[in-house]
Amino acid sequence: MSVRNTLKAKWLWYSVFCLACWAPFTFCAKLGLREMSASGMQFLFTLGGVPIALAVLAARRFKFERNRKGTAYGLAVGVLSAIGTLALFAAYRTGGNTAVITTATSLYPMVTVVLAVGFLRERLTLIQIVGLVFASVAFVLFSL
Amino acid sequence: MHLPPWYLYAAIVLIAWGVVGIFQKLATNHISAGSTLVLLIVGFLLFEPLVYPGSALFHYSARALAYGLIGGFLNNLGAWALFAAMESGGKASIVAPFTALYPLVVVLLAPLILHESVTLPQAIGVGCSLVAVVLLSL
Numbered sequence: 001m002s003v004r005n006t007l008k009a010k011w012l013w014y015s016v017f018c019l020a021c022w023a024p025f026t027f028c029a030k031l032g033l034r035e036m037s038a039s040g041m042q043f044l045f046t047l048g049g050v051p052i053a054l055a056v057l058a059a060r061r062f063k064f065e066r067n068r069k070g071t072a073y074g075l076a077v078g079v080l081s082a083i084g085t086l087a088l089f090a091a092y093r094t095g096g097n098t099a100v101i102t103t104a105t106s107l108y109p110m111v112t113v114v115l116a117v118g119f120l121r122e123r124l125t126l127i128q129i130v131g132l133v134f135a136s137v138a139f140v141l142f143s144l
Numbered sequence: 145m146h147l148p149p150w151y152l153y154a155a156i157v158l159i160a161w162g163v164v165g166i167f168q169k170l171a172t173n174h175i176s177a178g179s180t181l182v183l184l185i186v187g188f189l190l191f192e193p194l195v196y197p198g199s200a201l202f203h204y205s206a207r208a209l210a211y212g213l214i215g216g217f218l219n220n221l222g223a224w225a226l227f228a229a230m231e232s233g234g235k236a237s238i239v240a241p242f243t244a245l246y247p248l249v250v251v252l253l254a255p256l257i258l259h260e261s262v263t264l265p266q267a268i269g270v271g272c273s274l275v276a277v278v279l280l281s282l
Contacts, residue, residue, distance in 0.1 A: 011234025014225045015242050021222030023249035025215050027257050032211030036204050040197035041212050046188040048216020052224055053185035056178050064182070070174025076167040077180060078187010084160030085188075086195065091153035099254040100266050103247040103273040104154050109280040111162020119166055131279030134272045141269030143147050 029089060030098050038089035045085065084108075104142055110135045177227040185220060222246075240281040248274055 006012055032041050057064070091101050110132055116122040124132075171180045204212075222243075229239045251270055254260050262270065 009234070010232040011229040011239060014229035014232060015234060015239050018222045018225035018229065018243045019246050019249060021218040021225060022243070022246040023253065025218040025222065026246075026250045027253070028211040028215035028218065030258060032208045032215060035208040036212065037197060037200070039195035040200060040204065041215070042188075042195040043192060043197055043201070044209060044212025045216035045219070046185070046192055046195075048213040048218075049185045049188060049220035051217065052220035053182045056181055056224065060178055065175045065179050067174045070171055070179070071183065073167045073171035074175060074180045074183030075187050075190075077164050077171055078184040079190060080160045080164045080167065080187075081184055082188045082191045084157045084164065086191070087153045087156035087160065091150040091157065094149040094153070096148055096150035097254075097260055097262055097266060098258055099247070099251040099260065099262055099270060101150050101154060102250045103270045103277075105157040105161070106244060106247045106277050107273055107280075108158045108161035109165060109244070109277065111158050112165030113280055115162060115166050116169075120169065125282075127279050127282050131276045131282075134276035134279065138269040138272035138276060141265045141272065143151065144265045 026098065026102050030092050033089060033093045038086060038093050041089045042082070042086045045089075046082075100142055104138065107135045107138065177231060181220070181223055181227060184223070237282055241278040244277045244281045245274065247277070 029041060029045070032044070036044075088101075088105055091105065092098065113124065113128050113132070117124055168180065171183070175183075226239065226243050229243070230236060247270075251274075
């Protein structure tokens with residue numbers, strides 16, 4: 001695909017928009033946590049997400065797929081994400097370096113990749129193994 | 145070895161979000177990405193009674209309240225954009241590593257906005273992490 005075509009692609013701009021949302025989120029969290037507790041931040045963070053859920057529901061005319069398995073897995077995504085986010089806020093609250101904590105916690109795909117081997121019977125690719133090595137080196141360096 | 149205080153919390157983040165990756169795959173096998181996003185927020189709402197900060201909520205400054213609310217809004221808006229990128233024809237093998245680079249933006253802006261600096265081992269670690277994130281999401 002040529003550069004011109006790529007620049008016209010919607011997905012590229014959605015991806016850029018995603019980056020433009022997640023980076024400022026980190027700064028909002030860190031700056032807010034200078035004053036409030038991790039649980040206080042989690043409480044407000046959740047309320048801030050409600051308009052997005054309502055907008056997504058409204059765009060779908062409040063139709064929701066009735067699938068028990070899908071709903072259970074989706075709820076598990078929410079509950080585990082919430083636990084992770086609360087721990088992230090607690091990590092920021094310790095006063096550790098924001099750039100280091102953000103990059104260290106963004107390494108969660110390493111856990112997904114390893115678990116996928118066990119639970120989804122996926123195989124590790126060579127690229128993923130190299131990625132795991134880089135991640136391990138990073139954690140050793142962060143512990144110094 | 146003396147580990148930094150944030151290390152244990154980061155381990156919880158990695159395990160929780162790492163398992164999320166598995167459930168996300170399983171969920172989207174049965175329901176749409178949009179429904180998964182709604183359930184994600186419902187999952188967060190289940191914790192609200194537990195994390196309610198009590199009267200402290202009314203003592204936070206307006207600025208801190210705004211940071212919390214805007215942070216939640218932006219994070220979920222970003223999640224929506226990620227789903228939208230995938231649904232509008234973006235290959236997961238390109239979109240996932242690209243959006244996983246958001247810490248790079250944080251690394252570049254942190255000295256300016258938060259006035260924080262990193263040590264040399266931390267800087268090399270950040271570099272290794274960024275390479276790892278891209279390789280793992282390919």
